[in-house]
Amino acid sequence: MHRFWEKVIKPIVIAAQPKIIVEIGSLTGLNTFKVLDYCKHSEAELIIVEPAPQYNYDLLKAYYGDHVTLLQKFSLDALPEIPKYDLLLVDGDHNWYTVYHELKLAEKMAEQSGSFPIILFHDTNWPYGRRDMYYFPESIPEEFRKTYERKGMQPGVSELLESGGFNNIALNAVYEHGERNGVLTAIEDFVKESPFSLRYYDLYSNNGLGIIVPESSSIRKVLPYILESSGL
Template sequence: MHRYWDKVIKPILIASRPRTIVEIGSMSGLNTFKLLDYCKYCNANCFIIEQTPLYNVELLKAYYGHRATVMERLSLDALPEIVQYDLLLVDGDHNWYTVYHELALAEQMAQRTGRFPIVLLHDTDWPYGRRDMYASPESIPPAFRQAYARQGMEPGRSALLESGGFNAYSNNAVSEHGDRNGVLTAIEDFMKRSVFDLRLFKLYSHHGLGILVPSQSELMLTLPYIIAASGM
């Protein structure tokens, strides 16, 4: 998600001025440290949900202090413990079950506080917009888990490749499209049943970014211009 920082994420931060940020999926921290710099200089806080961070968590805490809270757990276990947040960045486990329920938990928070957060979701285009990937297949209930294999993909082909291809060592759903399959499908299914009036904006570079915004949000005044200026 860090590739969107300069043209999309930073302008959204400036326009919306979030006081509490949640990032799901930080990996090596390329986006995380930029979020924390924002928090440091704008008197905000960031919750980072990442099971296996690829950086020194203690050094991060020492530098950013109380601005940073690192939660080394599954997102669906950690999110309910965060009382309120204004901005949610989702770049963790790219499958229907996880993303749908991350959004459902954000909605539960919003029903308590009266305000749905701005949500940025990575991988809304190929390959995981319409295909599940499981970081930990055992964490997904069998009824919601597609048949999967450790085989790669190529654009324009639904079936997995026999060898090679993109993300060949990930647990990828055997088939593309269909019910309960993929990040974008999860967003669309959530929006159909949400009690909030939400708008979805989509960018298509770098595997896609979905921006989910309450229709009454002040960000609606500037977001179309941010997206147009980004060229993404």
């Protein structure tokens, strides 16, 4: 997601001026550090949801203080603990079940707080837009878990490759497409069902960036300009 910071995410953040940001999936912190610089200069707070951060959180906390909080949990366990947020960055477990239920939890928060957040998603294009991937397959209920293997992928080929291919170290669903399969499918299913009036935008570079914005959001007027001028 950090590849979208300068041209897309940063302009959205400046336009929306969120006070509470939640980032699902921090990993090495490449995007996290950029968000925290905004928070430090704007009196905002970043809540990181990451079960296995690959950086020293104690040092991060020492530098950014009250601007940062880490919830070292799975997203579906952490989100119910956060009563309000304005911006949600989703780059965690790339599968239908997790993303769909992250959105349902955001919807529940919005029903209680009266305000639906702006939500940005990474990996809405190939390879995980229409194919599940599992970091912790045991955390996904069996009825929602696709058959998966530790094999790589190739654009335009539904089946996993016998050797090589993209991201062949990950646990990838055996087949692409179909119901309840992939990040973009989860987003589409949610938007179609939600009682909130939402608009979805998509960028296709760098594995895809998806954006959900409530129809009432103040950034609706400037967002098309931001996306068009990004060149992505």
